[in-house]
Amino acid sequence: MTELMQADHVPLLFAAAALFCVTVYVLADGLDLGVGILFLAAPRDQDRDVMMASIEPVWDGNETWLVMGGTLLFAAFPAGYYVLLPAFYLPIMFMLFALIFRGVAFGFRLQATRFRPVWDAAFFAGSFLATFCQGLILGGLIEGVPVENGMFSGGAFSFLSVLGVLCGIGLVGGYALIGAGWLIWKAEGPTQVFGREIARAALILTAAMMLLVSLWSAWSVPEVAARWFALPNLFWLAPVPLLTLAVIAGIWWAIWNGREAQTFVLSLVLFALGLFGLVVSLWPYVVPRQVTVWDGLSDPRSLAFLGVGVMVIIPVVLAYQAHAYWIFRGKVQHEGGHGSYG
Amino acid sequence: MTMDALALSRLQFAFTVGFHILWPTLTIGTAWFVTLLSFLWWRTGKTVYRDLMRFWMRLFALVFGMGVVTGIVLSYQIGTNWAGFSRSVANVLGPLLAYETMTAFFLEAGFIGIMLFGESRVSKATHFFACLMVAGGALISTTWIIAANSWMQTPAGAVADAGGIFHVVDWWQVIFTASFPYRLAHMVCASFLTCAFMIAGVSAFHLWRGQHVAASRTAFSMALWLALVLAPLQIFIGDLHGRNTLVEQPTKLAAMEGLWDTTRGPAMTVIAWPDMAAQKNLYALEIPHLASLYLTHSWNGEVEGLKAVSPADQPNVPIVFFAFRIMAGIGMLLLMTALTGLVLRMRGRLYDTRWFQYLAMTTTPLGLVAVLAGWTVTEAGRQPWIIYGVLRTADAVAPVAAGAVTTSLLIFFAVYNLLLLAFLWFAGRVAFKGPTDTSPEVAERPGMERASVGLFTHSPTTPLPAPGAGQAKA
Numbered sequence: 001m002t003e004l005m006q007a008d009h010v011p012l013l014f015a016a017a018a019l020f021c022v023t024v025y026v027l028a029d030g031l032d033l034g035v036g037i038l039f040l041a042a043p044r045d046q047d048r049d050v051m052m053a054s055i056e057p058v059w060d061g062n063e064t065w066l067v068m069g070g071t072l073l074f075a076a077f078p079a080g081y082y083v084l085l086p087a088f089y090l091p092i093m094f095m096l097f098a099l100i101f102r103g104v105a106f107g108f109r110l111q112a113t114r115f116r117p118v119w120d121a122a123f124f125a126g127s128f129l130a131t132f133c134q135g136l137i138l139g140g141l142i143e144g145v146p147v148e149n150g151m152f153s154g155g156a157f158s159f160l161s162v163l164g165v166l167c168g169i170g171l172v173g174g175y176a177l178i179g180a181g182w183l184i185w186k187a188e189g190p191t192q193v194f195g196r197e198i199a200r201a202a203l204i205l206t207a208a209m210m211l212l213v214s215l216w217s218a219w220s221v222p223e224v225a226a227r228w229f230a231l232p233n234l235f236w237l238a239p240v241p242l243l244t245l246a247v248i249a250g251i252w253w254a255i256w257n258g259r260e261a262q263t264f265v266l267s268l269v270l271f272a273l274g275l276f277g278l279v280v281s282l283w284p285y286v287v288p289r290q291v292t293v294w295d296g297l298s299d300p301r302s303l304a305f306l307g308v309g310v311m312v313i314i315p316v317v318l319a320y321q322a323h324a325y326w327i328f329r330g331k332v333q334h335e336g337g338h339g340s341y342g
Numbered sequence: 343m344t345m346d347a348l349a350l351s352r353l354q355f356a357f358t359v360g361f362h363i364l365w366p367t368l369t370i371g372t373a374w375f376v377t378l379l380s381f382l383w384w385r386t387g388k389t390v391y392r393d394l395m396r397f398w399m400r401l402f403a404l405v406f407g408m409g410v411v412t413g414i415v416l417s418y419q420i421g422t423n424w425a426g427f428s429r430s431v432a433n434v435l436g437p438l439l440a441y442e443t444m445t446a447f448f449l450e451a452g453f454i455g456i457m458l459f460g461e462s463r464v465s466k467a468t469h470f471f472a473c474l475m476v477a478g479g480a481l482i483s484t485t486w487i488i489a490a491n492s493w494m495q496t497p498a499g500a501v502a503d504a505g506g507i508f509h510v511v512d513w514w515q516v517i518f519t520a521s522f523p524y525r526l527a528h529m530v531c532a533s534f535l536t537c538a539f540m541i542a543g544v545s546a547f548h549l550w551r552g553q554h555v556a557a558s559r560t561a562f563s564m565a566l567w568l569a570l571v572l573a574p575l576q577i578f579i580g581d582l583h584g585r586n587t588l589v590e591q592p593t594k595l596a597a598m599e600g601l602w603d604t605t606r607g608p609a610m611t612v613i614a615w616p617d618m619a620a621q622k623n624l625y626a627l628e629i630p631h632l633a634s635l636y637l638t639h640s641w642n643g644e645v646e647g648l649k650a651v652s653p654a655d656q657p658n659v660p661i662v663f664f665a666f667r668i669m670a671g672i673g674m675l676l677l678m679t680a681l682t683g684l685v686l687r688m689r690g691r692l693y694d695t696r697w698f699q700y701l702a703m704t705t706t707p708l709g710l711v712a713v714l715a716g717w718t719v720t721e722a723g724r725q726p727w728i729i730y731g732v733l734r735t736a737d738a739v740a741p742v743a744a745g746a747v748t749t750s751l752l753i754f755f756a757v758y759n760l761l762l763l764a765f766l767w768f769a770g771r772v773a774f775k776g777p778t779d780t781s782p783e784v785a786e787r788p789g790m791e792r793a794s795v796g797l798f799t800h801s802p803t804t805p806l807p808a809p810g811a812g813q814a815k816a
Contacts, residue, residue: 057455
């Protein structure tokens, strides 16, 4: 372990671990945030019951990856943590408020009778706002944040950018697509049809925003353009957009014609490609164009302690999270709330 | 500008962490209670345990949800509002918090679905296992977070460089600091004690109403046995913790006692108004030598006073002083209640003494008040330090605009109050409705409870586990 810590590839391992957490978070919480975004669009109350029941047993585990990402950033790349979090103060706070509302809506909606529409609205609004804020943060990250003396030096609103708004809209569409794919897989009857109908709209929005975000960031951030269009890179990276196009076409076809899980799985692939593109644009920075993964790393002794945990525990975590999904496999059996909630 | 952001950030952290601490306190205790009930249901097959388990699981679900959503806030606030602190301690606290997430949050999250929604899909044994994982996760989480907090109170095993960045030299010392075992025991015991009185109070309500009698008697009896063990234990642990504080954080202890001058054989100040400007107590009511007895276990022990440090390095004395009295007072009250319960039990009148039911109902929220007061003592008592003796709170704040913090603080205030109202509304409804009684009606058999004084003996029916009872809907 200690010898490993001396090596230059240590930052790569921890960057990979952090990236892995972000990816799992986006894919997993993407599905339940997506179901939340579609919540009010569903035509019937029964659809909403099924939608909520489908994510009830797993949302908490999904959201825990957000905490994991935050604490891993704190532990492995502290510079990223203490520069980026103050830089995105307002969108992070509003994301947290939104997550609070949708989190308690799970518990309270089941208990509520008269005010159920209120909790429905809270669940939708929370999911939507949390997603949009994540988009704002993403866009702001690509644009970069002002840093002086190793600390964030901008104002309360320096996170705000056109790119952020575009990313926000794109992420809403993307999560909605994953959510719709999840419903096609997990629901039956009218709810499944609803999933199929809304999936195409979500796909169009997602594809359009992916294109816009790519063009806009290439246009507004020269470093990003240089990364993609410099000569050897252009050939190596050309398959990424092409593959993305192919996946988009695949989803379009799969929504009505594919196997039930196909839309969901392909949406995850689409997101993975988007994240890969993001990494290409920003590597090797924790704080874009200010702090690299090598500069921002914490102590070897801290990393060794942390690394053991990450390598031993995360696989176990993945195993029992998969087990939790397995227990609730198959179509959602809706009986006015799961199990003990009579 | 910076001062404003500092004061606002402190207020926001105090408010959000103070609100948050209520839910883990309830989560730990109720999770273990549900786990115990799940075990008893699995091993004995008595439906009363299943009914109680489902009832407390419904309340647990609400509490757990509140804990999760208010906890995520904290893990981000350390960065958003306390960037100076994050920069200084990332090497030390980063891994601890990451371990908390990996070993506790994921464990809870991975099994909470099976615990709450999977009862009909898995065997009784698997359900018990899921409960055990969730309850165990809650305890593991407590351990890591108390380790992190204790390191901030009594730092060890790490050294700060010229730039103020801490580097770990010994992880063992970082985790097992001088105050860690006492703080951990005190917190865990507080959680169990709080929940014991919560369970006793809710059960007393149903006994008072004369509903769900079988289940409520069982729960009432279990809760009061627990309280009888935990209340004196907590006072004993508290005493150890206090004497540890005397050694490790003498200024905090002096503020708790309201002791200004370093004194041989100090008196216990029952009540007073600590005047920080005059550096003395006004209207003090004292019992000679008593503080010396419980702090140093000797008649004339020496205890350091607040004046040993300059007024700028003293915490806000009245806050610490009164918070400590609230906590200790409630501790004594809970002990008295538990002892009263024992007396009534020995006389065979535990379940039908009306005034004791009122008393038990009154004590329902007191544990939480004591936890908040205790938290205030330990956190306000270490000011002006964020890392005791090393890093001042004023140097820990993030470069955020005061306006942004004002905005978030106001929204937190509004949202959390709304949440609390919603929680009280829903949890109150569940609690008042009580356990769903699925056991067959039993004729009253007076004197039954006199005959059996054993641990979990109050299930007046012979068990009649219906076929497929595990699948029955609540």
